Amino acid sequence: MFNINLTLSLSAFPKTRPEQLFLMVNKLQHSSNCADCNCKASIFKALSAFELELINSSRFQVSYKAGEIIFKQGTPSPYFVCVTSGLAKIYIEGYGKNLILSLIKPVDYIFGPGIYVDNRHYYSAAAVEDCTACLVDVSVFKNLIRENPDFAEEFIKRVSLQSIFNFDQVISLTQKQMHGRIADVIFYLSDKIYCQNPFEMTISRQDLADLSGMSKESAIRILKEFKEEGILTIAGNIMEVLNPKQLRQISETG
């Protein structure tokens, strides 16, 4: 079922050569401090000052330009990634198409299931907007999980929430038709990602399609229909949901 198509996928992003990543890694380090930063990062609240300092001292900061790849599905996974600014996406490279699992905004982490299995990434991550991120050595993280049960529970809780989110997503993708799926994605964007109503769509139409599991053309057509029905407006990159009630209705009737 699952095939790592490294060669194929590398060529899909010809702009970012591996060396560039390492250059960026060395560019800026330790520019701020975990103890200050973690206020929004819920799972870190279970850590003591000493433990936070452990993470802080082993971390380094990286910046990515929009479109650049953060890591590739199939590659080793030595770091735990925490996005501190900008917007990133994590996506599975499937059979010709990509499926975006979720968008990652500050302060959120990217940790894949591979960390505890074979230390490989099971999905790719890329910057959608210009991003900064902190990388922390996975082994530091794993040690904390072994030594601090509260932190372990927070971690498991986090993984569980992600899993629940994925369930919703699978049902949306497999049992709703296009209108309902686009409605779901629009709610996801306005409620969970941009968190405001007239919001700037910083993702492309292709990303919108990859989030809702359909072709770019279909996604565009449905946006147009929603516009014509007065459910939303799009001016440039600014989208506003005018009739959330009707949109909810569309989401629920599939």
Add this chain to the structure above:
Amino acid sequence: MFNINLTLSLSAFPKTRPEQLFLMVNKLQHSSNCADCNCKASIFKALSAFELELINSSRFQVSYKAGEIIFKQGTPSPYFVCVTSGLAKIYIEGYGKNLILSLIKPVDYIFGPGIYVDNRHYYSAAAVEDCTACLVDVSVFKNLIRENPDFAEEFIKRVSLQSIFNFDQVISLTQKQMHGRIADVIFYLSDKIYCQNPFEMTISRQDLADLSGMSKESAIRILKEFKEEGILTIAGNIMEVLNPKQLRQISETG
């Protein structure tokens, strides 16, 4: 995106009334011993004899007839379920249709993401064949995770493997067309569930459809095509894959 449709779903299984479950729970208790049984249950290998006895003393055994519901999506989740004989399915009740996430055979566990979130089930479970299962109080389980880091790691590893499996499944469901999806399910059945090549299909055609995210009629039609092309045979409930290579090909070309 996510709606718990309890009323709708109860009526979908008119045969099993809630009282029946409790009657069965009281029928047989402590018929065997975790220390003997756990040989196949990998995550328990991290537990000491004392810890196993903790689980053993708080567990009780239940049996379910084929078709009976083990628990319902949306209900509280006080127990951790370990299937000790027979075959069960876990499935999400979506918009009209069900999606089977996986089949559970001995010795495997059913633990949902709700345990660490809101103590609710996020999917339903039902017996496909007659089943016996052990129920263990979730709090006993959670305590062991707090106190035994090895066990915690095994648990996280387990959850991770399940997550990886789900990724494959999502890609199959959203990016392959029907032939590829049915091929994937047939491999799943022969390699992971029944583990033999001429195998008895104890699941119904509807279950096959719910595993591959399509209508029952479409699933049947594709089985017929596979028969006509000599890829497999079906006699009664016995299915045999004759040309696994070609089936693999179909799986991979989507």
Add this chain to the structure above:
DNA sequence: TACGCTGAATGATATATATCAACATGTCAT
């Protein structure tokens, strides 16, 4: 300004898939 490039939009067409309806088969209790 003109050029070329990339992402977005639109229309025409092909096709995968669900739905509906009818029919067959098996199974169980009477």
Add this chain to the structure above:
DNA sequence: ATGACATGTTGATATATATCATTCAGCGTA
């Protein structure tokens, strides 16, 4: 054996969706 009921099978049809081709708009660069 008989009927009733669930499950499986098949065919005809409708429809959701992808694909292909084309045009358009914005944007940086020569």
